[in-house]
Each structure stands twice: as structure tokens, then as C-alpha cells.
Amino acid sequence: MGKIRRTMLLLGGLFIGVYAMSAQEVLNRLRNTTTAQDRRVKAVMRITDKSKRVQERTLRMVMKGDKKMLVTFISPAELRGVSFLTTSPENMWVYLPAQGRVRRISGSAADQSFGGSDFSYKEMASISFGTSVAHGEADEVELNGVKAYLITLEQDGEKSRLWVEKERFLPLRLEKIARDGRVAKSLVFADFQKANEVWIPRTVRLDNLARGTITELKLLDVEIDVGIKDSYFTEENMKKGA
Amino acid sequence: MGIGAILLNILVVTQVSIQGDLGTRAHLRFSGKDSTKFTWFSTRASLTFVPVTSDRFETKLGVTVKTNGYPFLTGASDLSDASKLEPVSLMLDEVFVRIYDILPGLNLTAGRQKVHWGTADAVNPTDNFTTPDYSDPLVWDERRPVWMVHLSYMPVSAFGIELGAKPIFEPAVATSPEWFSVAVLPDIEQLRYGLVEEFIRQGLDSVTAWQVANAYTITAQEEIKLPGRNFRDITWGGRLKSHLGNFDLALSFLRGYDFLPAAQPVTNIDVIGQRLDFVLRQWFPEKKVVGAEIAGNLFGVGLWAEAAYAFYNDTLVKDELSVIGGFDYSVAGFYLNLQYLHGDFPLARLQKEWMKDFILGAVERKLFADRVLTRLSGVVDLKKRSLGLVPLIRFLPVDGLEIDLGGMVFNGGNGSAFAPLNRVDEIFFGVRYRF
Secondary structure, rough: HHHHHHHHHHHHHHHHEEEEEEEEHHHHHHHHHHHHOEEEEEEEEEEEOOOOOEEEEEEEEOOOOOOOEEEEEEEEEEHOOOOEEEOOOOOOEEOOOOOOOEEOOHHHHHHHHOOOOOOOOOHHOOOOOOEEEEEEEEEEEEEEHHHEEEEEEEEEEEEEEOOOOOOOEEEEEEEOOOOOOEEEEEEEEEEEEEEEOOEEEEEEEEEEOOOOOOEEEEEEEEOOOOOOOOHOOOOOHOOOOO | OOOOHHHHHHHOOOOOOEEOOOOOEEEEOOOOOOOOOOEEEEEEEEEEEEEEOOOOOOEEEEEEEEEEOOOOOOOHHHHHOHHHOOOOOOOOEEEEEEOOOOOEEEEEEEEEEOOOOOOOOOOOOOOOOOEOOOOOOOOOOOOOEEEEEEEEEEEEEEEHHHHHHEOOOOOOOOOOOOOOOOOOOHHHHHHHHHHHHHHHHHHOOOOHHHHHOOOEEEEEEEEOOOOOOOOOHHEEEEEEEEEEEOEEEEEEEEEEEEOOOOOEEEEEOOOOOEEEEEEEEEEEEEEEEEEEEEEEEEEEEEEEEEEEEEEEOOOOOOOEEEEEEEEEEEEEEEEEEEEEEOOOHHHHHHOOOOOOOEEEEEEEEEEEOOOOEEEEEEEOOOOOEEEEEEEEEEOOOOOEEEEEEEEEEEEEEEEEEEHHHHHOEEEEEEEEEEE
């Protein structure tokens, strides 16, 4: 009996030793851990420029799953009412109250700055990793003493490296790789809070290494699973509070 | 307790948020016969009161005070008239009540509001509910809100329908005569000269023609007729919108009126009584507009097109097709926007001959962490080969504050759309603060 148990333990150890998670499995686990049915958030965005001057924006963010998102600027005054809607990677719109018009965000415009921050529209749309695709195997690494998986993501031909905490499958750090292979932007996810079995990073810090600027997104009030309907994510609701 | 204090108390008790928009701009002409003249000095202050509302309910009340800067006196007696010493206009902006999700995706807005249709930039021939305001030469797509009821049903982002009805017709605010002359009544001497030419055509020599014409009593007047106040005069319309792949599509129909009047001169000559009566009849032609819009992107380039066919219920006005196609693209930090328009250019709409085919465009670049915006926008009249350029540098030193320095340079020979502006170039300086 003891011999059989020893053999099973040995086989089990061998199995664990050779089994490596695929990057996509890690990404799927991360999505399961961090995606709520829906959430409503009030957030503050702090943009620090090269000369350390800080600009602040307040936002209202409403999300459903990991793809649908409607963000409206509450302040400053010149951005008040500007809102951004995405329902899929191809479908993004911006509402500009001064023009009273909803405009589709075209391919190249998707790379433009979101409200003067270091986030582009495209990065805001994929902040929950809902549109990312992972490739290859997940490497086991350590990041600042935390055991993590390192996976490679690809979206629209752009590559990123993502460190995912091994224990809870939480995103730790994302590096966006420029065409020349250098790291263009780095995002750090921190201050995780668990609510309704979902982990939410309450701070996302983006270092724009090319420009030397920093944007920090802090979530203040987070409401989870409040029953937001699909019909919320429409052009008409972009005008709300404009 | 004064009315102001009562109002303040109401605002505090009902938790009303107050949004402000203050701005002033001056234009200085630096070439042409009016060189060194200030052609524009306008200051405006807008306040919008927004009660703290729920997800299902929203209200807004906005007012704008606008001053033209310079006193307008016709005589010393006007010195006691404050409205002429300090010409100020008080205008009502958006004042509405909006109810969201009466059914999922069904929203109703009643009151003074802006409803925009169209995918193109600045010029939208399908946009016929809100009143154009052409008074500011730098803002080509300014619209005034109108009293209307608007119903939108958008159960999913891929499909929506809008219906609107506007019971009160409000005409466009015309271009300032400092830049484009408006269609005006001819003066008596112009009419007398026309009479002389007519007599010469009939065989009189010029001396006799002038003697006869001088004996004539000449009157000139204009008549303008607004659409009626009957139920049948309501402007109404609907719009269907959807997405197909990377493209937004919309089809619309509207029954309404032109915002600028059509004019017909009527001259009665009484040979026996030696009298010429000239009447410039003006009215707002009734029309039905069928519109189509598309916007999307291909290979990273934003594309849009908009077309409107106006069927006039008027024997004196021809049906008209307006088409706009354009693209925008961002590369190396520059934003480029270009569009071609076969239709009317807004600022030239009151010219004798409207500009029909032109290109509108802009190149934009943000600098110093978006603290500075540089933009060069322009318009080219393809048929008459004239050109207008508006360079601008906007400095944003702190949140809410914008400081503008720019210019307006026009080049137009005889007969071109910009002929009235030829060699009357200007620089402008403006400050705007929003809170």
C-alpha cells in the first residue's frame, strides 16, 4: 500500500513538474477573477507631465463584462460631458458636447490620447483584457518577490508582456512593446479589493516611457453587479450628464 | 430677502450644479481699407444650471449673455439708452427635461434642446432641426437650440430610431456684415439707376432717361414671411441608425423649412403716375429632406460621407442635392482632416452666388503635454479658385483656461466666394474660461 502511495505521489509530482499552463489559460483565469457582471465606478485620473505638473480628471465609468464600457468625464470643465463608448474592439465612439455629436473613432484616432492622458482610446477599451489574445506558454517568474506567470499578449499586431500573480491570477504589470522592441508604456495594477468574488485593481499606473509622463487611474467608488442592462451602452446614454 | 438670495437658496437646497463658460475675443484687421479697425469684439458668458438628477431623469437650464462690445448710437438722444450704450443680448440656451429608459432604451426629451444629425464636420446638410448661427466667422458649425420634442429608441447599440417635432420655426442668425455682405434691399438711387437703364433700353437717350427717371417717385421695402403657427407647419422628422461592421449608417427624413430666406424682387412701374414700387419678398421655403449618412474606418483612416436631397414645395426654389465626403488620419502626432463638399458653404449662404464646390480641411498638432494646440484650418472654393486660411495657436496654461491667438487670411478675386474678404486679413486674440 505504501509503495503504491509513493508511486502515485511521484507520478503526481512529475505531472505537476511537466504541466505548464498556456498563456491563454492564464489570461482566461485572469478574466474570470477580475471580470464582474457589471460595475459602476467613480474614478480620478492624475496626469503628471515631465515637469511634474499634475492635471486631474474625474470620470464616471460603467462597464459590463470585459468589453462594454461607457466613460464620461465629470471634470475638468473643458472635458465635462465628453464620453467614450466601446462595445467591441472595432466599435468605439466619442461624444463631444461642444459639437453635440457622437463620432466614431477611426483606426488611427484610436491611438490618440484619451482625455489628454497617457491612455489611448484603444488602451482604455482593453483595460479589462477583454480584447486581448495570448500566445504560447506561460513562463513562471518572480516579480518583486511575487510568484507570477509571464505571458505575451497580442492585439492588432501590437505585442505586450503581462505578469499575472500566480496565486490569485491578478494582473501585476503590463509592458507594451514598441515596434523597435523597446518598452513604450508600462502599466502597474495595485490595491486589489475583492467584492462579490471579483478582484478589482483600485489603482492603475501607466508610465509613458517615450514621453516621460505618468497617468494614474484611481477607482474611488466601486459598485459591482448592480444590474446594468445592455441597452445602457448606446449613443443616447453618452449624452447623459453632458 | 432679494430675488437673488431666494434663487441662491433654491439652488443650494435643490443641489444644483452650476457650469460656466466665459469668453471674449477681439479681431483686428491689418490689411485693406479698414486696416487697424477692430471688426469684432464679442464677450459672452454662459451659465448652465444642472440639478443633481438620477440615472433616469435629467434637466438643464442654460442662459447666455452676449455683448457686442461697441456702443451703437444714432444720435445724442441714444446716450440715455443703456441698451445702445452697452448692446447686450440675453439668449436662452438648452432648457429641457429628459427621461431615460421609459422602456429599456427609450428616452424622451422635451424643451429647448440641440438635436444633431450628420456625420460630416462643420457642415451637415442632413442637420435641419437646430438653427444655425453664422454670426461668428470662426465657428462654422454653431447651432442654436430649438423648442422641440425628441424621442429616441435605442434598445441596443446596433440599432436606433429617432423622432422629433419642432412646433416653432426660428430662422438662422446671419453672418456678420463685417465679413460677408447679406442680401439687402437696394437703395433708392440704385433703383433709379435701374430705371434709367430700362428707359435707355426702350430707346430714350441718356439725358432724357435721367430727366424722366428723376421725376419718378421710388419706394423700396421688404417683406418677410415666417412659416405659420399651425399644426401643419410643424417641422418633423425621423432617423434610423445602425452599424454594419466598422461603419455607422443612418437614413433620415425631415419635413421643414430653409433656415435662410429665399428672396424675390418685385418691381411695379406706374408710367402714368410716374412711380416705381420695389418690394423684396422673402420667405422660408418649405422642403422635404431625405438624408443618408455613413461613417467608419478602413486601414486606419476614418471615413465619412453624408448626402441630403432637398425637395422644395416651392415653384421658385430648385430641388438641391448636397454631398460631403471626407477622411481623417493621425500620423506622427499630426491630425489631418479633409472633406469635399458639393453644397452650400455656411458663411457664404447669403451671398448673391453661393459657393457650391469646396474643400474644407484642418491640420492639428498638440505640443508640450497637450498644453499647446496648433491648428491650420482652411477652405478652398474650387470653382472660383479662392482660399481662406485660419491659423490658430491655443495655449491651455491651467485646466479650464484657453488663450487663443490666430488669424484669418482670405484670397479671392472678382466674383469669387471670398471676394468681399479679399485683402481684409485679420488677427484675433481670445480668452475662454470654463468652470
